[in-house]
Amino acid sequence: MFKQSIRGAVTVSLLLIGQASFASLKLSEIKKCISNEMDVVRVVHPLKAEYLRAERDGSVTELINMLKEDTEDLDMLTEAEAASTRGKALTKEIGEIEDVLEQSKSCADARKAMLKFANIYEKKPLLSLSVFFEKGVHGDSELQQWNAEARESLKNAGYIKALANFEASRHPALALLLASGETTSVLDEQFMLERDETMKSALKAIVGEDASADILEERLAEKMRKESVARMSAVSAAANELIRK
Numbered sequence: 001m002f003k004q005s006i007r008g009a010v011t012v013s014l015l016l017i018g019q020a021s022f023a024s025l026k027l028s029e030i031k032k033c034i035s036n037e038m039d040v041v042r043v044v045h046p047l048k049a050e051y052l053r054a055e056r057d058g059s060v061t062e063l064i065n066m067l068k069e070d071t072e073d074l075d076m077l078t079e080a081e082a083a084s085t086r087g088k089a090l091t092k093e094i095g096e097i098e099d100v101l102e103q104s105k106s107c108a109d110a111r112k113a114m115l116k117f118a119n120i121y122e123k124k125p126l127l128s129l130s131v132f133f134e135k136g137v138h139g140d141s142e143l144q145q146w147n148a149e150a151r152e153s154l155k156n157a158g159y160i161k162a163l164a165n166f167e168a169s170r171h172p173a174l175a176l177l178l179a180s181g182e183t184t185s186v187l188d189e190q191f192m193l194e195r196d197e198t199m200k201s202a203l204k205a206i207v208g209e210d211a212s213a214d215i216l217e218e219r220l221a222e223k224m225r226k227e228s229v230a231r232m233s234a235v236s237a238a239a240n241e242l243i244r245k
Contacts, residue, residue, distance in 0.1 A: 025101045025110055026245040033107035034236045035062035036227055046224040049171050051129040054118075058111030061232050066114075066123065068238045069095045095120060101243065126178070132172040143168055145229075150178035157200040159210040166213040174213060174221040177206065 020089040025033070037059055041049040053059035075083065075092045080089055100117065104110035118124050131142050147168040168175035178199070206223070207216040 007097075011074070020037060025107075027239060029062060029107075030064065030101065030110075030243055031236050033110065034064070034232060034239070036107060037061050038232050038236075039216060041225055041228050041232070046221055046228050047129055047176075048133055050230065051133050054125050055115075055128060058113070058115040060107055060110045060114065061235050063097060063100065063114040063117070064239050064242065065235045066117070067094060068235065070094050071242060099195055127176075129172070132169065132175070132206050144239060146175050146179050150175045151156055152180035153199050155200070157203055161210045161214075162213040162216050164212075171213045171217040174207075174217050175203075177220065190232050213242065 037049075037053060038061075039053065040052065043049075044052075053062055070090050070093050074094065077084075077087050077090075082091075096117065100110060102114040104113060131146065147166075148166055148232075151163060151166060153164060162174075166174065167180075205218045222226075
């Protein structure tokens with residue numbers, strides 16, 4: 001399940017690569033870049049789309065989100081704090097992001113710059129998703145660990161039907177939920193487990209009653225997809241206030 005077809009892979013490549021070249025990225029072009037990335041979320045597993053944006057191909061959406069968060073943080077500082085080391089660092093980051101957008105001649109240029117920027121400022125995700133989507137990068141041992149921990153959680157929760165065909169490589173969203181207790185930042189931790197909540201009650205609330213792992217993965221992935229698209233739409237809307245037209 002969720003194995004990307006050849007047609008799907010071609011579609012993603014066209015969405016991410018086949019884009020016009022601009023003198024620089026202004027508001028309308030930035031919104032087109034974000035729209036393309038939203039289309040990718042609709043084509044592939046939402047975690048695969050998250051992996052592509054955050055770790056492999058880069059993302060204009062994430063670049064604008066960095067600009068949004070830095071601007072909001074700076075606006076919250078007092079005048080004295082804005083003149084401090086923290087304030088100067090935020091101002092520097094904001095200026096560098098604006099320079100990236102000004103100098104980028106395509107969505108691809110900006111995405112690549114975003115990855116470089118994330119590396120420099122240590123804004124890469126704490127949890128790498130490559131283990132689920134890039135075979136051979138981590139070796140089998142890490143994926144086997146995810147698989148074992150997730151299966152143990154299913155067993156403890158009494159989800160026998162799901163346990164019968166669960167595989168971390170085929171059910172990455174379930175694996176993350178079962179082994180780490182969250183569905184990653186794609187959902188802004190909306191479904192993170194509370195301290196007094198059992199995995200069984202969490203599974204029931206998030207994906208419903210016990211069923212095939214394929215069905216549970218589909219339910220969870222669809223929730224993640226909706227949340228991801230909504231988040232990206234919000235970032236696109238925020239660009240109206242952050243980027244010159």
